[in-house]
């Protein structure tokens with residue numbers, strides 16, 4: 001079982017490329033809880049997840065409980081192309097100080113692909129391996145950006161099962177997705193927190209360079 005702290009976000013303001021994207025965003029993600037981020041393309045979901053994962057600094061506000069708790073899976077799978085499926089999982093297990101990779105292989109039906117080089121996998125198979133990586137981190141809070149891209153229906157079900165099991169162990173998940181995963185999750189409409197148009201207009205083009 002995990003014993004995570006709640007992730008508490010207060011009055012967060014974030015920007016991308018120097019342009020304010022969201023402001024006034026507050027939420028709490030409790031252990032065992034799931035929060036689904038919704039919003040139109042460009043609304044700021046990726047920017048929010050990157051900020052929570054520590055990949056970029058917020059413009060303002062507070063994030064409490066993120067450090068050391070979060071396992072982030074972004075658009076890129078972060079796989080080592082010249083390592084096999086098993087070697088990839090062992091690598092990440094060692095990085096995070098974990099041992100057993102079998103539950104990760106089993107959760108995403110990766111045993112038949114165990115000895116294949118990751119670089120030779122199909123897009124959906126790579127995505128399954130990228131998601132299996134979460135299971136060897138031992139981290140309680142999963143922060144996931146469009147995790148089901150390239151997955152077929154069976155793999156989407158594997159992913160939803162893995163999230164449910166994770167929540168059942170006291171983990172938590174924050175997921176940006178456009179599809180219904182059938183999870184018992186709160187929904188956060190990111191567009192509700194769109195940054196003030198004046199602040200957006202005030203950003204210079206140089207910010208994009």
Ligand SMILES: Nc1ncnc2c1ncn2[C@@H]1O[C@H](COP(=O)(O)OP(=O)(O)OP(=O)(O)O)[C@@H](O)[C@H]1O
Nearest residue numbers: 016017021039040041042043044045046047048208
């Ligand atoms: N590298 C970048 N440099 C500058 N601006 C960016 C960059 N990446 C994204 N943006 C802009 O930041 C804003 C928020 O983008 P973000 O990727 O967070 O949206 P999103 O909600 O995740 O969108 P999608 O559903 O299309 O993935 C958009 O206006 C986008 O054009």
